[in-house]
Amino acid sequence: MKVSFQLLSLLSLALAFTSCTGRNIHSDLTDDSKVLVRKWTLSTHGAFEAGDHGTEYSNPVMIENTLIFGNRSVGVIALYPTLNQQRWTLPIPGGVVSELAVEKGFVYFGGGDGFLYCVNAENGRVNWRYELRNPVISRPTLDGGRVFVTTSDDTVFAFDAGTGKWLWHYRRRSSPAATIHGASAPLVDGGEVLAGLSDGFLVALAVNDGKLKWERKLHHGLKFTDVDASPVLESGTLYVPSYDGSLYALKRQGGEILWRYDSGGSKDVVIEGARIFLPSSDGSIYALQKDNAKVLWKFELDHGTPTRLTVTDKYIIVGSSFQYLYVIDKATGKGLYRYNAGYNSGFAGSPYFDPQSGRVYFLSGAGNLFAFALRKPARKVMPHGQTDPYIFSEPFKYGL
Numbered sequence: 001m002k003v004s005f006q007l008l009s010l011l012s013l014a015l016a017f018t019s020c021t022g023r024n025i026h027s028d029l030t031d032d033s034k035v036l037v038r039k040w041t042l043s044t045h046g047a048f049e050a051g052d053h054g055t056e057y058s059n060p061v062m063i064e065n066t067l068i069f070g071n072r073s074v075g076v077i078a079l080y081p082t083l084n085q086q087r088w089t090l091p092i093p094g095g096v097v098s099e100l101a102v103e104k105g106f107v108y109f110g111g112g113d114g115f116l117y118c119v120n121a122e123n124g125r126v127n128w129r130y131e132l133r134n135p136v137i138s139r140p141t142l143d144g145g146r147v148f149v150t151t152s153d154d155t156v157f158a159f160d161a162g163t164g165k166w167l168w169h170y171r172r173r174s175s176p177a178a179t180i181h182g183a184s185a186p187l188v189d190g191g192e193v194l195a196g197l198s199d200g201f202l203v204a205l206a207v208n209d210g211k212l213k214w215e216r217k218l219h220h221g222l223k224f225t226d227v228d229a230s231p232v233l234e235s236g237t238l239y240v241p242s243y244d245g246s247l248y249a250l251k252r253q254g255g256e257i258l259w260r261y262d263s264g265g266s267k268d269v270v271i272e273g274a275r276i277f278l279p280s281s282d283g284s285i286y287a288l289q290k291d292n293a294k295v296l297w298k299f300e301l302d303h304g305t306p307t308r309l310t311v312t313d314k315y316i317i318v319g320s321s322f323q324y325l326y327v328i329d330k331a332t333g334k335g336l337y338r339y340n341a342g343y344n345s346g347f348a349g350s351p352y353f354d355p356q357s358g359r360v361y362f363l364s365g366a367g368n369l370f371a372f373a374l375r376k377p378a379r380k381v382m383p384h385g386q387t388d389p390y391i392f393s394e395p396f397k398y399g400l
Contacts, residue, residue, distance in 0.1 A: 026302055029336070029337060035375055036327060036337055036360065036374060038372050039372060040084050041371075043368055044368070044369055045073050055365045056072060056366075056367055057181075057348050058349050059099045059100055060351075060361040061101075061107070062354050063102055065080060066080065066081075068100065068102075068107055069100070070092075070109055071367050074089060075089065075090045076089065077090075078121070081357075082357075090119060090126070097110055097111065097137075098149075099185075099349055102121065103161070105121050109140065110140075114132055114135045115131050117129045128164030130166065134153050136182070137150065137151050137152070138150040138183040138186070141185050141187070145161050146158055146160060150195045151183055154198055155172070156186060158193070169210060170212065172201075183198075187232070189252070194238070196229060198225060200217055200225035200242060201215045201216065202250070214255055216250060216257070218246075219245050225242070229265060229267055236253075237250065239271065241264045241278065243281050247276075247293070259292060261293035263280045263282055263286060264280065265278060265305075266281060267307065267309070270309050271290065275296065276288045279306035279309050281305055283304060284298050284299060285298070285316065302320065302322070302324060307321070307348065307350055310350070310360065312353060314330055315327050315328065315330055315336070315374075318351070319347025319362060319364075322344060322346040323341060323346045325362060326339075341366070342366055349362075358373050358376065360372040
């Protein structure tokens with residue numbers, strides 16, 4: 001059978017396009033305004049340079065009426081989100097390369113210049129900074145007047161949160177063959193600091209001096225050994241995934257393994273009642289039974305890996321590292337919404353949901369800050385006491 005040159009060319013182009021764009025599993029999902037309404041988009045990235053892939057690791061946070069976030073081309077930016085008006089900026093060499101943590105009016109984060117920063121949220125002035133030399137750190141953990149971070153070279157630090165005074169550090173002598181970007185945010189419980197390391201271990205350190213209390217190997221994967229997710233504690237049980245391995249349920253004291261589910265990840269799980277929501281490195285979101293890891297539902301992303309999850313009363317909001325923002329029905333796992341942030345311009349940092357305003361803020365890999373509002377059904381009273389649950393003639397307003 002003869003095939004024309006033109007037909008072969010068309011087939012080649014179609015295959016090339018498919019390989020570039022990835023899968024399109026959820027082609028039925030749209031940016032339906034019944035779920036989310038996009039309020040505005042702010043471009044925050046400076047001029048792109050050669051080799052800049054545009055990955056942003058910061059997460060937006062709200063302090064009173066101010067939205068604060070970091071990016072890699074500028075540093076830290078604060079704005080009034082209802083006005084979309086800039087309040088202050090703090091330039092940092094190399095930008096911001098970790099997620100932000102806030103406490104008592106101060107913002108803590110890692111800079112691309114290798115420093116851990118504490119910044120006044122009111123005016124953007126640096127309260128203190130400490131040179132870690134390693135620019136890749138975890139999301140800082142604030143507890144008991146101290147701040148704890150883990151660096152990607154497997155060092156856990158403790159500082160005085162108010163002054164930046166070094167208190168102690170624990171350095172792991174390990175050199176895994178390959179690691180992924182990120183580090184485990186420490187969990188502080190009682191007299192111990194728990195953190196995952198890139199050699200596949202979960203360690204428990206004394207909160208006062210950083211001495212090793214116990215450790216547990218979690219890695220059983222084939223390639224990446226990292227434990228980059230923060231441990232989550234619920235009713236005396238720790239839940240923590242390894243990246244290229246499994247999700248583990250461990251006894252809080254001593255780390256004895258209770259069960260494992262063979263799908264790993266680098267982001268924290270979310271526990272709600274009897275369910276665990278797992279953003280997995282295999283590109284899916286799982287809802288599992290908390291006591292035995294039975295799968296309740298699974299939602300597969302079109303492409304890429306998921307961010308940390310934002311869970312509301314009805315929805316799970318998550319971004320993919322490749323292209324899309326999704327809203328999933330929390331009860332059933334059904335996809336409800338998909339927003340296209342741009343080819344290869346997905347998300348790495350976490351979304352932020354402000355329950356008071358009903359708004360969701362998300363920073364894409366291309367440096368675009370998106371503001372969405374959860375759509376709530378407007379109701380109007382009809383004759384004879386009937387109600388019309390949805391009115392779409394005007395957008396539901398959250399303070400704009």
